[in-house]
Amino acid sequence: MKTKKLWVVAALVLFSVGCKSKPKDENEIRIGEFGSMTGTEATFGISTHHGIELVIDEVNAKGGVNGKKLKLISLDDQGKSEEAQLAVQRMITQDKVHVILGEVASSRSLAAAPVAQRYKIPMISPSSTNPKVTEVGDYIFRVCFTDPFQGKIIAKFSAEDLKAKTAALLIDTKSDYSVGLAEFFKKTFGELGGKVIIEQNYVGGDIDFKGQLTAIKSKKPDIIVVPGYYTEAGLILKQARELGLNMPVLGGDGWDSPKLFEIAGKSANGSYISNHYSSEDKDPRVQAFVSSFKARFKEIPDGLAVMGYDAALVLVDALKRAKSLSGPDLKDAIAQTKNFPAVTGLITIDKDRNAAKPAVMLKIEDNNWKFATRVNP
Amino acid sequence: MAEFFQHLINGISLGSIYALIAIGYSMVYGILQLINFAHGEVVMLGAVTGFFVAPLFGRPVHPSLGLFLSVLLISMVVCSIVGLLIERIAYRPLRKSPRINCLITAIGVSLFIQYFTQLDFIFGAIPQSYPELIERQIVFSIGGLEISNLQILVLGLSFSLMGILEFIVFRTKMGKAMRAVSESPEIASLLGIPVNRVIAFTFVLGSCLAAAAGTLVATMYPKVDALMGALLGLKAFVAAVLGGIGSISGAVLGGLLMGLAEEYTVGYLSSSFRDAIAFTILILILLVRPSGLLGTSRIEKV
Structure with missing residues (x-):
């Protein structure tokens, strides 16, 4: 009985060691995503995830980026800053991601960004608007406007x-x-x-x-x-x-x-x-996005879904231009994004790694968002 | 002036919800000298039950008093069963163990229910909106003072439930047995009182009030999530201690005081002090009256 138990323990140890040392597939680009899939801001995480998923699947259907498939690794941080930090740590050290997308809430992006910066893995926040987020370091970007x-x-x-x-x-x-x-x-x-x-x-x-x-x-x-x-x-x-x-x-x-x-x-x-946008906007790019999102998820995409989508688009564009998949090369490619036609407008990453772009004001009527006005930066 | 009275009304309606929950803590403590930390979770289950049950009466939910009362009744039944189960499974086997074991078990039960409810096939971790059981209307509007039908409902229901409880405890045979068990379980059982049954009955009563509180909270603040019981429970517990734990009228007084204190702190001091003030009051009162406002200090017999 005792020896049997020992064998089980030994097998488990070997297994876990085996897992760690197993080389990662070189023919895929691993993209880490962390977000609040549960908790009081759950729809933020889920919407963003849907937006990102849509891009990844579209790109993979066309054969990936430079012959490599994109692999999305999503972790739930339950809407807690400490979980966000752990999630990013885990994605970098265990899942060996090349780049990270996340978070919506500024508090959680702020908690996680120093980890990404330390390991020199670029992180793009789809919709954290607090200015401090990108001030963490030169590996932290955003594709939305700021507070x-x-x-x-x-x-x-x-x-x-x-x-x-x-x-x-x-x-x-x-x-x-x-x-x-x-x-x-x-x-x-x-x-x-x-x-x-x-x-x-x-x-x-x-x-x-x-x-x-x-x-x-x-x-x-x-x-x-x-x-x-x-x-x-x-x-x-x-x-x-x-x-x-x-x-x-x-x-x-x-x-x-x-x-x-x-x-x-x-x-x-x-x-x-x-x-960030209005789903009623007549712009053809907006309408194309809204209809493909509706076809897949049976709902009208909210602002966070579109930001998830845009963040992933900017990332894919940078991946195409990057010299290699190393952190520094990817960072340079993202930083060089200029007048990139995303759904929410032309995105240019400025020297502070923020995106300069327009915003809209929406009015609530009969429990619906109605386009009120567009405000340019 | 209208502002002052508006705060008064808001405070009383919030306080009477705290009072309903505080009674549950107080009753169990009075009988078992056990702080039932899982009580806040029973409140949450009361709200969760309503969330699932209300649509069964027809979709979309048509707000009416009948619907509210039916949902309330079903929540009470479900919570009573949960209360009974908690007592039977977690507390009864420990009746003869040291008090600290029971306390830790109570915390364990509380955490178990919180996280069990968060599982996807039960309720999930995402907050949901509670169906509208009663359409809110402003019934009084005098000089900027607004009183809604919901606030009246909360007040009316809380105080009638407290009245019924008062009747049960002081006017019925079961109530007499409850009071006897709280004096001394050993002597009560020597006199032929079925102690276990009395304790189980106490849990049912407490859980019914918790279910009512849960339904009222969710009707007033239409958001349900698995962790909503934690803070409510904590505040109600403070209210029970404030009024003198073990005393039902103390729990009511404590609850109302807590509600009013929070409300006036937000209104006239600063909203950041809201939670701090409740605990400051608790410390101050316990310094002067260690057994709470209406509590009687028991002399421990050696």
Whole structure:
């Protein structure tokens, strides 16, 4: 009995050693992806994953890049920063990925980016908008606009289109994204002659916002800005309307999820968000993407799906141009991306590894996103 | 002024939900001297049950009071069964073990339910939106003060359930047996009281209230996820300790105090202090009254 057990242990040890030393297939390009497939921001991870999958399958159907097939390795970080860090560590050291795509939330990109930087593996974030993300190092890129820009266009839209003079801010203090967006909104709104008259906080995961909203109500602002994520934003919208607050509520791309409508119901109508694209855009590239996405996943792609798609497109383009699959060569290829025609517009990676590109404002009507206006950088 | 009363109403409706949950902690503690950490998870299961059951009455869900009450009743039945199972499987075998073993088991049960519910074939880890059982309407709107039918429902239901509980504990034979067991299980059993059955009954009562709390929370804040019971449970536990654990009226008082304290902190101090303030109050009160506001200190007999 005892010897039998010993054999099992020995076999297991040998097996695990065998796994580690087994050389990786040289005829494939391994792309690591980490995202929140579960947790409170699950639709972010899933949408992004669908976008990326679509590109990988399209490319592989045409024979891959330079004769090599693309292999996608996806890990779930459950929406937790510490898991994101572990996932990236694992993809680099065990799965030996050549390049990494992820994350949506800035907090998690910020947690994972230093790992990628340390191992000199390029990482492209599809939709982390906090400026600090790409400041981590020269291996970290993004294909979306940044919070200063997003905060600026929300402020501009509020002041110029909605003619708002006073605003209330409701900030998720645990999220880098929310705090950053609020800061840049406040700055631009002030420059345009507006004033933030009350600032309230919450923590992601809270469900009761009536206290904050009642305090906001007493100040009678023209608009409320909630730079947070959709689960809380949905509950906030619902409770705001219940307390008789009927002014427009504005948010960023963090609201972009069908779950927002499920939670908020009719209360969501009349609110605005800034986003990466509108599925109603008549641009042929947008329409081609929307129809192939719809055919595959039976739903209209949200902003995060399109950013996942674009991030993967930019990556594939860089892979074609790269001298080799080594980290430094790939990094140089991504950095040289110029006027690349992606779905959300022409993408140029600037010297700070950010993408300069336009944004749109969407209005919620009958639980649908309606195109309101396009704002150029 | 309207703002002050709006905070009052918000605070009472939040507080009465805390109170419902706190009663469950308090009752079990009163009888077993055990902190049932899995109680918050029973609240969550109450909400999860409603999420699955409501569409069975017809899709799309048509909000009505009848639907709400049916869903509530089914959630109560399901949670009672869960409560009974927890008691039978996890706590009864440990009845004679040291108290620390029971405490660790309670934490284990709590984590087990949290993560079991997160499995894909049960509920999953993704938060879902709770079906609208009652259409919310503003019933009162005086001078900027808004009171919704849901807030009235929460208040009405919580207080009638607490009334029923009060009746059971102080006016029925079973209630008398519960009080006897909480005084001394040994003597109660010598006098012919079926101690195990009384304890099981206590768990059923507590779970029913938890189910009601879960249904109310999900109706007010239509988001259900597997971890929603953790913070609610923790706050309700603080409320129970604040009011004097083991005392039902203490739990109600503690719950209301917690709700109001949170609400007024957010309204007049800063929303960042929301959770900090609850625990600060707890520490302050325990410094002055170690057994809680309405608790009676028991002298440990040697």
